[in-house]
Amino acid sequence: MAKSKTPPPALAALSGRLAQGSTSLAALNSRFNHSFEVALDRVEPDPAQNRQHFDEGELAALSDSLKQVGQLSPILVRPHPARPDHYILVAGERRWRAARLAGWTSMVALRFDGDADTAALVENLQRVDLTPLEEAKGLERLMRQRGLKQQEVASLVGKSTVQVSSLLKILTLPAPVLSDLGSDAGATVPRGTLFEIARAPAEQQPKLWALARDGKLNVRTARQAKDEGDLPSPAPAATGTAPRLPAIGKWTRSLQAVKGTSLSKQEREELLALKAAIEAVLAGK
Incomplete structure (x- = not known):
């Protein structure tokens, strides 16, 4: 009967780490935090989180993505100040909610000890x-x-x-323009055009915004209108049914902007969720 060989010290140490349930191969004195598996019922949303509304359709799409490809990036948590072995979410609440919707009982997390x-x-x-x-x-x-x-x-x-x-210059726009910008009506105005409007004299901004909202203004024409002071009248308000998907133009531009670039795990996860939602709409589900 052949004698079993004693493994090299490095392999023995690694095997010991794995046997102890280590979830990371990083050194114990690494400056990087170790990921770990956390029970979802031990994680709570941050009560100070400004975002209180989560679109049910988007969560369902992200849930489907988790079922198909798994979790691609960990959530960030911090220790709960009043409940031992419990955590408060720092980042990743959509993924946490989607995981619960998928029927998961745990997911991968990183402990965050900073601000x-x-x-x-x-x-x-x-x-x-x-x-x-x-x-x-x-x-x-x-x-x-x-x-x-x-x-x-x-x-x-x-x-x-x-x-x-x-971006900060946008916040100086008149209140009615900011209100319009926060609605679906402002979703299709390109960033560059919006920046030009924000840099325009205050008396020109409302009319420039109306032109941009009607699709009659781009960066070049905005600069020309500002320099010459010749602002065409915006089109009258359209009648009939408003477009049901006004943000498609914004989505398309965002995708074109990142085409050919390296995506993070979270960006890839969200794009897969968007893909699942689009496929569901096209399939009539």
Whole structure:
């Protein structure tokens, strides 16, 4: 009978780690936190989370995606201050809700020990599906909460100072324009055109916005209209049934902008969820 060989020390150590249920091959003294499996009933949403409404259709699509391809990125959690062995969500509430909808009892998480508010804001600002107004509001809140300057917040969220400045300029638009921008009517106005409107003299902004909303303004014509002061009249309000999917143009532009680039795990997960939702609509489900 052949004698069993003693494994090399490195392999023996690795085997011991695996036998102890280690979920990561990172060194124990690594600067990276280890992922771990957490029971969903031990995780609670952050009561300070601004987002209170979650679209049921989007959650169902994300749930289907989780069932088909699994969880591609961990949720971020922090220890619950009053309940031992329980956690509060820092980022990933949509994935957590979708996992429960899929009938899962646990999922992969990362413990986050830093500034939870900042982490949640930064994660949201790095999403690909935010509108310019949502980005601007998130940046403004981050600057206000942390006392940051534009250059500092730009570095924190991975944007240029010019991008941050242009986004924040949106918040100076008149209240009626901001209200319109936050509705479906403003979903199809390109970012560049919106930035030009925000840089225009205040007396021109309402009329420029009306033109952009009617599809009669782009970056070039906006600059020309501002310089020459010759603003054509916007088209009268359309009658009849409003388009049921006004955001399709925004989705298409967002997808074209990231085509050929490297996607994060979360972006890939959300695109798969969007794909599942589109296929369900086309199939008449």
